[in-house]
Amino acid sequence: MTIPHLPWFLLVVVCLAWYGVLTGYVTWHGGRDIVRMLESLSRRR
Amino acid sequence: MTTSHFSPLIDGSIIGVYLVVTMAAGLAVRRYVNRVEDFLVAGREMNLHLGIASLATTEFGVITCMYTAQAAHNHGFGGVLPGIVHCLALLFVGLTGFCVTPLREAGVMTLPELFERRFGPFVRWLAGVVIVLGGLLNMGMFLKIGGDFLCLTTGYDVANLVLMMAGLLLLVVVYTVFGGMLSVLVTDFLQFVVMSLGLLVVTGLVLWRVGWDRLVATVQRHHGDAGFTLVGGPGQGWDFLVCQLLTMVAVTITWQATLARVLSAKDAATGRKIYSRTSFFMVCRWMLPGVWGIAALATLGWQPTAHLPAADVAALTPEIRAKIDASPVGRPLEQLTAEERAALPPGAAAALGDVSLHAMPRFLGAFLPVGMLGLLVAAMLAAEMSTDSGYMLAWGSVIYNDVLAPLRRRRPWSERTGLLWNRAIVALIGVYLFVYGLWYRPAGDVWSYIVLSATIYASSMATMVIACCYWPRANRRGAIGAILLGSVVPVVFLVMEKLPATADLAARIGPNLAGIASFAASAFGMVAGSLLGPRDPWSANAESSTSREPIA
Numbered sequence: 001m002t003i004p005h006l007p008w009f010l011l012v013v014v015c016l017a018w019y020g021v022l023t024g025y026v027t028w029h030g031g032r033d034i035v036r037m038l039e040s041l042s043r044r045r
Numbered sequence: 046m047t048t049s050h051f052s053p054l055i056d057g058s059i060i061g062v063y064l065v066v067t068m069a070a071g072l073a074v075r076r077y078v079n080r081v082e083d084f085l086v087a088g089r090e091m092n093l094h095l096g097i098a099s100l101a102t103t104e105f106g107v108i109t110c111m112y113t114a115q116a117a118h119n120h121g122f123g124g125v126l127p128g129i130v131h132c133l134a135l136l137f138v139g140l141t142g143f144c145v146t147p148l149r150e151a152g153v154m155t156l157p158e159l160f161e162r163r164f165g166p167f168v169r170w171l172a173g174v175v176i177v178l179g180g181l182l183n184m185g186m187f188l189k190i191g192g193d194f195l196c197l198t199t200g201y202d203v204a205n206l207v208l209m210m211a212g213l214l215l216l217v218v219v220y221t222v223f224g225g226m227l228s229v230l231v232t233d234f235l236q237f238v239v240m241s242l243g244l245l246v247v248t249g250l251v252l253w254r255v256g257w258d259r260l261v262a263t264v265q266r267h268h269g270d271a272g273f274t275l276v277g278g279p280g281q282g283w284d285f286l287v288c289q290l291l292t293m294v295a296v297t298i299t300w301q302a303t304l305a306r307v308l309s310a311k312d313a314a315t316g317r318k319i320y321s322r323t324s325f326f327m328v329c330r331w332m333l334p335g336v337w338g339i340a341a342l343a344t345l346g347w348q349p350t351a352h353l354p355a356a357d358v359a360a361l362t363p364e365i366r367a368k369i370d371a372s373p374v375g376r377p378l379e380q381l382t383a384e385e386r387a388a389l390p391p392g393a394a395a396a397l398g399d400v401s402l403h404a405m406p407r408f409l410g411a412f413l414p415v416g417m418l419g420l421l422v423a424a425m426l427a428a429e430m431s432t433d434s435g436y437m438l439a440w441g442s443v444i445y446n447d448v449l450a451p452l453r454r455r456r457p458w459s460e461r462t463g464l465l466w467n468r469a470i471v472a473l474i475g476v477y478l479f480v481y482g483l484w485y486r487p488a489g490d491v492w493s494y495i496v497l498s499a500t501i502y503a504s505s506m507a508t509m510v511i512a513c514c515y516w517p518r519a520n521r522r523g524a525i526g527a528i529l530l531g532s533v534v535p536v537v538f539l540v541m542e543k544l545p546a547t548a549d550l551a552a553r554i555g556p557n558l559a560g561i562a563s564f565a566a567s568a569f570g571m572v573a574g575s576l577l578g579p580r581d582p583w584s585a586n587a588e589s590s591t592s593r594e595p596i597a
Contacts, residue, residue, distance in 0.1 A: 003257065005122070018325055018329065023237075027238050
């Protein structure tokens with residue numbers, strides 16, 4: 001089975017994959033960042 | 046005409062839960078906001094991951110989805126070119142630290158603050174005015190287009206647009222006014238999660254149910270080979286590429302909403318990483334909604350008159366109607382003569398111009414099943430609220446920090462007064478968005494309007510930032526020349542587009558050449574002004590030898 005305009009198809013797939021990985025990574029670490037940021041601001045008050 | 050699957054009970058509940066959670070989170074961090082620095086730059090406590098999430102969500106709003114989908118609808122896969130250019134610009138700046146390293150190390154909150162150190166308080170004020178002018182014009186369409194999207198996907202009458210806009214605005218203003226940048230960062234994080242899920246799931250569904258073969262066949266049928274090339278298609282020639290390159294690099298080093306993430310970062314290295322690691326996101330930002338735009342063309346086809354009210358269609362002659370429906374995708378009036386355009390019913394030209402913009406939300410409303418539609422609308426609401434709040438804060442900070450600076454110099458304001466002013470400014474920007482969005486209609490596609498309004502500020506500010514960082518000879522006269530020439534050119538062009546006497550000339554010149562001319566004029570103003578005048582006898586630190594040195 002050939003995929004028409006394969007480079008564009010690959011770009012779409014890479015975008016989906018990259019974005020999926022970014023989402024997971026940022027969700028995991030970003031949550032911890034928020035807690036640290038609020039703790040730091042609390043100490044300053 | 047398509048009908049939406051939106052279910053007030055199921056989809057409405059999903060949206061309701063999301064809004065309650067977001068508002069609660071945004072308001073809960075109010076108690077951490079005690080100083081202007083906390084309000085505007087979250088106390089400079091933003092870490093890398095939050096910075097990436099925040100930058101990604103602010104730079105991805107409903108309007109992004111709409112204009113990127115419109116670009117792919119009208120140009121095929123080649124419509125993704127601006128995203129690729131933006132990616133390259135972010136990568137270049139992130140890897141090299143071009144301008145952003147000296148900016149972060151200077152410890153300023155806005156660009157005009159930096160300009161004062163080098164060129165004096167008048168340049169700071171003038172730069173602030175131009176930044177606010179360009180920034181507010183640029184964001185003027187956000188709320189209206191967000192409202193359009195919500196009406197079209199949920200199937201509610203576009204006559205309810207005003208209510209939709211007002212409701213959106215109220216939500217955004219409440220948590221931005223009370224929490225400032227801190228609320229924006231926390232809610233950005235939540236919105237990033239929701240928005241990302243929505244984007245991924247919907248794109249997957251589109252690829253699965255519409256299918257890649259059908260998307261490719263649609264682009265081939267409506268755009269030919271030009272639909273698969275980045276440069277060379279209609280409206281995407283070399284002038285378009287050059288304008289995009291200049292604009293994206295300029296925006297990357299000057300756009301307050303983006304730069305705020307660097308200025309809020311712990312240090313310059315973190316700021317650069319935020320840029321370089323977010324860069325590929327810009328390709329995704331254009332590519333994924335672009336797939337939706339092409340799918341909209343595949344399922345709805347191109348028949349612009351089908352979206353006019355029945356009375357307007359009846360008023361068209363069969364010849365005019367045939368010309369409109371046979372027009373190239375995205376250019377419904379192209380084959381009409383000037384007399385035929387003048388004979389169109391009132392409002393019909395604007396409605397026809399909106400057909401390509403509205404195709405994607407119409408498609409999604411009919412394509413997505415119940416439940417999924419609720420998730421998507423929640424995701425897009427997330428994106429819209431995040432973008433609106435980020436931008437309101439960005440321009441609000443420039444108004445407070447720079448345009449109002451002369452007032453504060455006479456008698457410094459307390460932190461409490463400063464916070465009050467910042468909150469009032471944000472609320473007033475909200476009112477402006479509401480009024481302007483309902484009144485103004487762009488002459489061409491939304492992306493062209495976005496780029497041109499951005500060049501009002503980006504051309505002169507980029508010239509000045511580069512000069513500040515790397516050219517010791519730049520002086521106050523050059524800065525004023527750069528600001529005036531860089532902003533006059535795009536403003537004149539926007540006015541020319543609207544005046545009947547000059548509209549044709551403006552159409553022949555085109556927004557790309559106008560944008561390039563803006564950069565050229567600004568650079569000329571800086572160089573000529575600086576070289577023709579003496580070195581500044583005055584500087585922010587008159588006795589210091591660094592007054593004429595670049596800040597890098």
